[in-house]
Amino acid sequence: MAMVREITFAQAINEALDYEMSKDEKVIIMGEDVGRYGGIFGATAGLYEKYGPERVRDTPISEAGFIGAAIGAAATGLLRPVVELMFIDFLGVTFDQIFNQAAKMRYMFGGKAKIPMVLRTTCGAGFAAAAQHSQSLHALFVHVPGLKVVMPSTPYDAKGLLISSIEDDDPVIFIEHKGLYGIKGPVPEEPYTIPLGEADVKKEGKDVTIVATAAMVHKALEAAKKLEEEGISVEVVDPRTLVPLDVDTIVNSIKKTGRLVVVDEGYPRCSFATDIAAIAASKAFEYLKAPVKLVTPPATPIPFSPALEKEWIPSAEKIEKAVKEIL
């Protein structure tokens, strides 16, 4: 059997970008420090040298301007831009372009517009980056119709989902958790796609379902391993794309286990976690043997002090505790 090489999550992103740029001249990259610098997390490294400054564009710090430009370029059909919003926290200055422009254009214009653009951005706490560089605001994108929202947890998923996202004709928000860039995993060298809207059961189990996203998938797997030692069988479902959502896989897992814990790094109220809980309540209520448990941070801004931040982020221990509470 051929050995599948292991590469990092950041390298997987880079390979997907490289493949799409080599395949289609319409694909360009824009963003702050994506060129010579190679992206502050290294995801676009080497692409500037390979494809040049026209197609790998360093932008001024003006997110509304260059994200708006990407939307306009995509709407003309002349380009398929992949833009980088360095931190999801910077979303505020570009809300209008994403929520009122990219998301609504197709519908407002009666289905005539296609907006083939990908907005890559980063989320996640754990780096003492404090309240304006650590948030996980994916739920905001899920809330507004017209956007596809992707949130991979492994290098393999990152590569396949990013290729699918760039080839998709709708605006896709592709969210990369900062804590995942360094993790390694098996990734085929050749290009492949993972369909949007297809969840992945990261671990099968029969007593309780944990639905977790991005870095929380790894915390859930860590918790599952410990619970397994105590004889508790945990199924970990990673939706991978939040829009479209693979409701069937989630609901089928709940039907199988009868118990649900949702783990998400977003703020607790009106969140992706509450959304999954609502789906469980409306689509699988009769199968639930216990209340749904949510493991999320508290509704506070993200603190700077590592001592406080550690308390803020959902941990494997908190997940274990939540599972035990509903058994």
Added chain:
Amino acid sequence: MPVEEIPKETLLWMYETMVRIRVHEERVAELFAQGKVPGFVHLYTGEEAIAAGIMAHLRKDDFITSTHRGHGHYIAKGGDIKASMAELFGKKTGSCKGKGGSMHIADLDVGELGANGIVGGGIPHAVGAALGIKLNGLDSVAVAFFGDGAANQGTFHESLNLASIWKLPVVFVCENNQYQISLPAKEHTNVKDIAERAKAYGIPGVAVDGQDVLAVYEVAKEAIERARRGEGPTLIEVKTYRFRGHFEGDPQVYRSKEEIEWWKENKDPIKIFEKVLLEKGIFTKEELEQVWERARKEIEEAVKFAEESPWPTKEDLTEDVFSTPTKGVLVWQW
């Protein structure tokens, strides 16, 4: 610009475009008053020379982005009037299948990338269109229309900067109609001409009388040719005046009846243009009257089409959110 230097067919096109916009807008005002056109309606009456003077230089493969006051741009760019009238009514046959309405009139088939309900929202889209043009090696241009109010939005400044550093084929057209809803321009902007702001971005900026279609035509010619030659963006500020309120039903407490009447009497762009055309003997009174006849007939046919068109159905509600079908749930309904 001396009128003799402009081809006669261009002069006729500009006059006809202005008249079509005027007749359209006056008819829409009536239809709105009758309750046949729902929602917000922002009319272009009094500003017709801008759309006509700029669009006289544009081709079908050029792009424009528009504002909430977008009917004039749509008509001048060659949008289908029957489809837009049906859209104003909210009918299924509308240009946006009844999902956009007046504020989102669009016709991507003729490069009209859409009216925008967000002030300043469309300016960066023109920059992106221009980037696409440049990277594809085309000689098209993109024109961003926006008002004086939008010139204070971040997107205005960001877009001028981006277009300038990337030397993109885009023309920024600020339609300064002197009121940001109710706030006079002199109270929201502390420069004499918004065009002066071009200096800050290292691009040409020029202010022009927007009631004089020949002046607009001349300034636009230079800016658009410059963009097509690959020499980068221009900011054009067109001084104009909206004859009607910000929106239909606006009580207009912020300006006097005398002021409005003065503009209608002395600065009506159609009257001004007509005078030149007649004095120079380019067209006869009868020829110009025929233009009005044609426009009235065209608009009435559009109104009839809109009135007789069907409403969208409940099945249409969840269509057109996404273009690429995928697995999983895309459009959620509990």
